[in-house]
Amino acid sequence: MDAENHPQGLLPEGVTSPAVLAERLEAHDYLADTGLATACFLALRLHRPLFLEGDAGVGKTSVGHVLAGVLDAPLIRLQCYEGIDASQALYDWDFPRQLLHLRAAEAGGERDPDRLEAELFDRRFLLARPLLAALETTPSVLLIDEVDRADDEFEAFLLEVLSDFTVSIPELGTVRAEVPPVVVVTSNRTREVHDALKRRCYYHWVEHPDFAREVAIVERRVPGASGRLAEQVTSTVQRLRTADLLKPPGVAETLDWTEALVALGTTELEPELASATLGSVLKYREDQERARQQVAGIVQETVAG
């Protein structure tokens, strides 16, 4: 995958349009709409990081996994969290191993401090964290997940790495990616991510799937579900999304709920059962209390419809 000399960018053989890419994604059980398929296509074609923003559970993280599948490349995941810093994302020196080596070298009679130091800061004592691992692995897909959880400083550092795909390690020198990895950055938008980072990327807002697509996702992912059940669950969840909830249910919740119902041997949703299994869909007590009545009503209607 030599991006510069490759007229197709990083697109796999034969992927000549977003529609063809959508078929490949579907072969890996991911059903993308035209907007998302086009975003993935352009990110690969133009070899730019893909920035996916959207509510929790709409299928952002899965895009990283599925692209790795389609490209047949390893997925390297950097999960962001509050307080994450550059060393946790890049590399660490393996201190215990360095110490062992030092003891062994001294026991062997080595006394020259310069020589000892040079030996200790050798590549083999370096632990590659996700960013360095991705620069050293060609081809690879680097998933930088939930970047909105990290702080401003870390974001600025990421921007730097994503701009030149090089990392300089004082004791060793500069590591440059032979071919920069395919990068997928996700954000649940718990805070705004800076324009500079977004500008570096191809940006796409991921919407909840429409009814037909979500039913298809359920049928694909929960093979034991009847078509009727898939439709009822999807329709109920989609209506709950428009309710005033602390955490509106995502596709993940639609799948969880359907799985729970299938595990109970259900082929058709009914109000009492819906209420008893609400924990699969709504994970806040306030949401459950607020929605319980409503769910009964919605289910009543979907059963009738």
Ligand SMILES: Nc1ncnc2c1ncn2[C@@H]1O[C@H](COP(=O)(O)OP(=O)(O)O)[C@@H](O)[C@H]1O
């Ligand atoms: N378009 C889709 N096609 C297939 N599965 C999907 C799709 N969207 C979401 N899912 C499934 O829904 C679940 C949640 O997706 P995930 O990628 O974790 O969401 P997010 O990262 O946006 O919170 C996963 O099991 C994923 O496979």
Ligand SMILES: [Mg+2]
């Ligand atoms: Mg996610």
